[in-house]
Amino acid sequence: MSNQGPKTLFDKIWSEHLVGQREDGTSLLYIDRHLVHEVTSPQAFEGLKISNRPVHRPEATIAVADHNVPTINRQNIEDPQSKIQVETLAKNTKEHGIQYFDLMDQRQGIVHIIGPEQGITQPGMTIVCGDSHTSTHGAFGALAFGIGTSEVEHVLATQTIVQNPAKNMRISVNGDLPFGVNSKDLILYIIGKIGTAGGTGHVIEYAGSSIMGLSMEGRMTICNMSIEAGARAGLISPDQTTFNYIQGRPYAPGADHWDQALKYWSSLPSDNDANYDHEIVIDSSEIDPMVTWGTSPEDVVSVKGLVPNPSSAQTENKKKSIERSLEYMGLKPGTKITDIKLDKIFIGSCTNGRIEDLRKVASIVKDKKIASHVQAMIVPGSGLVKKQAEEEGIDIILKDAGFEWREAGCSMCLGMNPDQLKPGERCASTSNRNFEGRQGRGGRTHLMSPELAAASAITGNISDIRDFT
Amino acid sequence: MDKFNSLKGIAAPLPIVNIDTDMIIPKQFLKTIKRTGLGVSLFYEMRYDNDGNLIKDFVLNTSPFDQSKILVAGDNFGCGSSREHAPWSLKDFGIKCVISTSFADIFYNNCFQNGILPIVVSPDQLDQLMMAATNQIEFSIDLPEQTVKAGNHSINFEIEEFRKDRLLQGLDDIGITLGYQDKISAYEEDKKNKKPWLFKDN
Numbered sequence: 001m002s003n004q005g006p007k008t009l010f011d012k013i014w015s016e017h018l019v020g021q022r023e024d025g026t027s028l029l030y031i032d033r034h035l036v037h038e039v040t041s042p043q044a045f046e047g048l049k050i051s052n053r054p055v056h057r058p059e060a061t062i063a064v065a066d067h068n069v070p071t072i073n074r075q076n077i078e079d080p081q082s083k084i085q086v087e088t089l090a091k092n093t094k095e096h097g098i099q100y101f102d103l104m105d106q107r108q109g110i111v112h113i114i115g116p117e118q119g120i121t122q123p124g125m126t127i128v129c130g131d132s133h134t135s136t137h138g139a140f141g142a143l144a145f146g147i148g149t150s151e152v153e154h155v156l157a158t159q160t161i162v163q164n165p166a167k168n169m170r171i172s173v174n175g176d177l178p179f180g181v182n183s184k185d186l187i188l189y190i191i192g193k194i195g196t197a198g199g200t201g202h203v204i205e206y207a208g209s210s211i212m213g214l215s216m217e218g219r220m221t222i223c224n225m226s227i228e229a230g231a232r233a234g235l236i237s238p239d240q241t242t243f244n245y246i247q248g249r250p251y252a253p254g255a256d257h258w259d260q261a262l263k264y265w266s267s268l269p270s271d272n273d274a275n276y277d278h279e280i281v282i283d284s285s286e287i288d289p290m291v292t293w294g295t296s297p298e299d300v301v302s303v304k305g306l307v308p309n310p311s312s313a314q315t316e317n318k319k320k321s322i323e324r325s326l327e328y329m330g331l332k333p334g335t336k337i338t339d340i341k342l343d344k345i346f347i348g349s350c351t352n353g354r355i356e357d358l359r360k361v362a363s364i365v366k367d368k369k370i371a372s373h374v375q376a377m378i379v380p381g382s383g384l385v386k387k388q389a390e391e392e393g394i395d396i397i398l399k400d401a402g403f404e405w406r407e408a409g410c411s412m413c414l415g416m417n418p419d420q421l422k423p424g425e426r427c428a429s430t431s432n433r434n435f436e437g438r439q440g441r442g443g444r445t446h447l448m449s450p451e452l453a454a455a456s457a458i459t460g461n462i463s464d465i466r467d468f469t
Numbered sequence: 470m471d472k473f474n475s476l477k478g479i480a481a482p483l484p485i486v487n488i489d490t491d492m493i494i495p496k497q498f499l500k501t502i503k504r505t506g507l508g509v510s511l512f513y514e515m516r517y518d519n520d521g522n523l524i525k526d527f528v529l530n531t532s533p534f535d536q537s538k539i540l541v542a543g544d545n546f547g548c549g550s551s552r553e554h555a556p557w558s559l560k561d562f563g564i565k566c567v568i569s570t571s572f573a574d575i576f577y578n579n580c581f582q583n584g585i586l587p588i589v590v591s592p593d594q595l596d597q598l599m600m601a602a603t604n605q606i607e608f609s610i611d612l613p614e615q616t617v618k619a620g621n622h623s624i625n626f627e628i629e630e631f632r633k634d635r636l637l638q639g640l641d642d643i644g645i646t647l648g649y650q651d652k653i654s655a656y657e658e659d660k661k662n663k664k665p666w667l668f669k670d671n
Contacts, residue, residue: 019656020649024631028649030656032667040552042502053643056653068500081500088502125667132551132575146575148553149504150582150642158646160653164629196487197545197571230548232574253666261666296487317543321486414550416496423519435491435549437514 006271008168009235010203013143013268017126019160028160032125035111036063036098036152038089039416040130044153045092056159058097062120065089065103066110067416071379071406074103082417096156109382109408112136112350116220117382119249123238123265128155133350133432134233135226139219140246141238141268143203146227166232167201167277170270172208175284180466183218184352184430184449186210187225188290192300194280199231202278205270206236210284216245217356224351225432228297237269291337291462292434292447294325299434301337303452303464309333328436329444330424337462340446344427345376345457346439347450348406349413352430353381355388357450362394364454364468370402371460377404377419379411403457415440428456471584472639476566476610480539480619481528482602488542489549490576494558507554508561529562533605539566541595541602546587547576556583566610568617570595581632584639586610588617588626597622612636 007015019028041063048055055061068082077083086103093100101108107118112133115121123141128134130152137144147161155161171190191198204226211222219236226234243262246252253261288302299322301308310326310333313319326333331340347353347361358380370376378398380386386408389395395405412419413431421427421443430453434445446462455463498510516527523530529537540559546569547555556579559567566586580587588610590598601608601619609618612633617624635642661668 020652022631022645022649024634024645026631028646028652030653030660039499043504043553046502051643053647079500085500085502122666130551130553132549146551148551148556148575148579148582150553150579154643154646157643158650158653159657160646160649162642162646196548197573200545200571200574227549230545230573253669257666257669261664264664296489298487317484317486320484324485414491414496416499433489433491433549435489437495438491441495441514441519 006274008270008274008276009141009205009237009268010143010166010168011274013124013126014165016124022162026162026164029126029163030160031128031155032060033120033127034061034155035115035127035129035134036061036089037067037111037129037131038065038085039067040149041092041152042085042088043149044130044156047153048156053157055096055098055156060159061098061156063089063093063098063100064108064111064114067410067414069103069409070418071409071411074407106383106387109385110350110353110410112224113353113381113385116140116216117249117384119246119252122246122252122261123242124268128161132227133224135231136220136224136350138223138226138234139216139236140242141235141265143233143235145233166203168205168275169199169202169231169278169280170205170207170276171280171282173206173210173282173284174208175210177210177284178287180289180451180464181284181287182449182451183214183221185287185290187222188292188297188300188447189287190282191225191229191297192290193282194229196228196296196298197230199226199229202231203233203235204229204231206234211236212239215356216241217354220354221351225297228432238265289449289452289465291452292445293329293331293337294322295328295434295436296325297432297434297447299325303337303462305337307331307333307335307337338464340462341426342374342428342456342460342462343425344421345370345374345453346379346412346427346429346431347377347453348379348381348411349431350381351432352450353379353385355385357430358385358389358394359392361450361454362397364451364465365401365403365458366397368401368458370457374457374460376402376457377406377412379406380408382408412439414438428453428462470582470639470641473565473584473586473636474612476538477607478538479533479605480541480568480598480602480608481534481537482599483528483540483542484599486543487545487548490547490552490555491549493547493555494552498558499552499554504557505561507558508563511558511562536563538563539568539608539610540564541568541598544570546572548573551575553579553582556580556585560585568595568598581635582642584636586612586636590617590624590626594624598624
C-alpha cells in the first residue's frame with residue numbers, strides 16, 4: 001500500500017497503526033482496544049503464565065462474561081464447566097489488573113453491545129476480540145476483527161497483532177429503504193448476493209445513502225454480519241450520527257480532548273477517488289424483508305418467496321448442499337416461507353439485542369398475544385439495555401404479549417448456556433448464524449429481522465411485517 | 470509450536486461445502502480452559518448420534534480414515550466463529566493438514582498457530598484429490614517443495630513465505646514480536662502526544 005494517493009477508510013486506519021515490518025515481511029499493527037470474554041481467553045492467559053510474560057497494557061483491555069451466562073437465576077451458574085470458565089476470567093483479569101464487568105454489574109452484557117454502549121468503541125481505532133462478531137464495531141469507522149486465542153495471547157503480551165493488509169471492497173446501497181425493510185434485511189440480502197465466502201480476504205466498506213441513513217444500531221447490525229459474508233471486517237465512515245452517539249458516554253473522550261478527537265475522526269472517511277479491489281452497487285428498491293431457509297447465512301430468500309428446489313441448482317455441489325440443508329431443516333422444496341410453522345422465537349444477540357430492536361418489537365406486539373403454540377424469549381444485549389427498556393415500559397408490553405423477559409447475555413444465539421433449542425424445534429431468530437446445531441443439537445434456525453420475528457411470534461408462522469397491521 | 474515439514478498418509482474425504490467451526494467443534498465443548506482433549510469431540514454431531522454412539526458410516530469413524538492425518542474438504546472450510554478450538558480439535562484428533570478450495574480467514578490464521586498446514590487448491594484439483602482420498606490412495610505432502618502427491622497426481626500449492634517459515638521452524642510468534650519492543654514503545658510515545666484521548670486510560 002503506498003502512502004501517496006487517495007486512501008480508503010481502511011487504508012487510513014491501517015497506516016496510522018503500523019508499528020513496523022518484521023523481518024519475515026509481516027506487519028505489526030498496534031491494537032488500541034482489546035475486548036476479552038470467558039470462552040476464548042483462558043488458554044491465552046495460561047500461555048502468558050507458562051512463558052512468564054506480563055500483559056503489556058492492561059488498561060487497554062476490557063473483559064466481560066457473556067457466552068456462558070444464564071439469562072435467569074444468574075446468581076448461581078449450575079453448569080460446573082461454565083462456572084469455572086466465568087470464574088477463571090474473573091481471576092485472570094484481577095491478577096493482571098484488567099477492567100472486568102462482573103455478572104452483577106449493570107454494565108455487563110454481550111461484549112459487542114457494551115463496547116459501543118460504554119463509548120469504548122471509537123472511530124479510527126483498531127479493536128480486536130477473540131470473537132468473530134467483533135466486526136460489529138466497524139459501524140463506528142473502527143477497524144475491528146475477530147482473532148483466535150493464540151492471537152489473544154499475542155495482543156495481551158505485545159498490544160500488537162501480526163497482519164498483512166486486507167483487500168478493499170465497497171458495497172454501496174442507494175435509495176430509501178422500502179417499507180418493512182431494515183438493516184437486517186439489507187445485510188441478509190448482501191450475504192445472499194455475494195455468498196459466505198464472498199468477502200474472504202477483504203474488508204467491506206458499506207456506503208451509499210441507504211447505509212448512511214441508518215442509526216448506529218442499524219449500522220452495527222450490518223457490520224456485525226460482515227463475518228457471515230467471509231469478510232475480515234466491516235466498516236462504515238464515521239459521520240455526525242456516529243459522533244452524536246459517542247458524545248457523553250463513560251469512556252468517550254472528555255471535553256479536554258473532544259475537539260481534537262473530532263478533528264481526527266472527521267478526516268477518516270475514504271477519499272473520493274480512492275481505489276477498491278471490488279465494488280458492488282445495490283439499489284435498495286430491489287430488497288424485500290429476508291429470511292433464511294437453510295443452514296448457511298447465504299441461504300436467504302424473500303419472506304414472500306419459496307423454499308428452493310435442489311434440482312434448480314446450477315452446480316452439483318450446490319444441489320447437494322441444498323439437499324443436505326433441506327433435510328436438516330425438515331423442509332420441502334416449493335413450500336411458501338410464510339407457511340412455515342414455528343416453535344420458538346428468539347430476539348436478542350449482538351446482531352439485534354439493542355434498545356432500538358426492543359422498541360421495534362414492542363411497537364409490533366403491543367396489545368397482542370403471541371400464538372399459543374410458540375415460546376418467545378427476548379434477551380436484552382446488556383444490563384443497561386434492559387434498564388432502559390424497563391424505564392420505557394417495554395418489558396411490560398412484551399411480558400403482556402407473552403414474551404419471557406431475560407437477563408443480558410448471548411443466550412440462544414449459540415446455546416452455550418441453558419437457552420437452547422431441542423432437536424427438531426424450529427426458531428425464528430434475530431441472531432446471526434443458522435448453522436447446524438448452533439442453537440442446540442437438531443435445532444432449526446430461521447434468521448430474520450426483529451420486526452419479522454415479532455410478527456411471527458404473534459401469528460406462529462414466519463410472517464411478512466408488511467401484511468401485519 | 471510443533472514444526473511441520475512433510476507428511477504421508479491416507480486422507481479423509483469430506484465433500485461438504487461451508488463446513489463451519491460449529492460443525493468442527495460444537496459449542497458445548499468450548500467450556501474447557503485447556504487446549505487439549507478435544508479430538509474425541511471433533512465433528513461431534515456428525516460423528517455421534519443423540520445417545521453418544523458412533524455413527525458408523527461417518528468417514529472419520531471408519532477404518533482406515535479414523536487414523537487420517539489429512540482432511541480433504543469442500544469450499545470455504547472453517548467459516549463462522551473464531552474459536553481456535555476448531556484447529557485444536559483437528560490437531561488433537563491427529564489431523565495436521567486440511568486441503569480445500571478456500572478457507573475462512575480466521576480459521577486459516579489459527580491453523581498456523583498450531584502447526585496445521587491448510588492447503589488451497591483449484592476446484593479441479595480438489596475433485597482429483599477427493600477421488601484419491603476416497604480410493605484410499607496415500608498422500609504425500611512436502612512443505613519445503615510445496616507439493617501434494619497422491620497416486621499419479623502431483624500438485625504445487627502456494628503459501629506465503631512467512632507462514633511457511635513459521636511452520637517449518639515451529640516459531641514462537643510472541644517471542645519474535647517482543648524483539649520489536651523498542652518500536653512498540655516508540656509508537657506508543659508518539660501516539661500519546663498525537664492522540665492523547667486514546668491513552669486516557671480506563
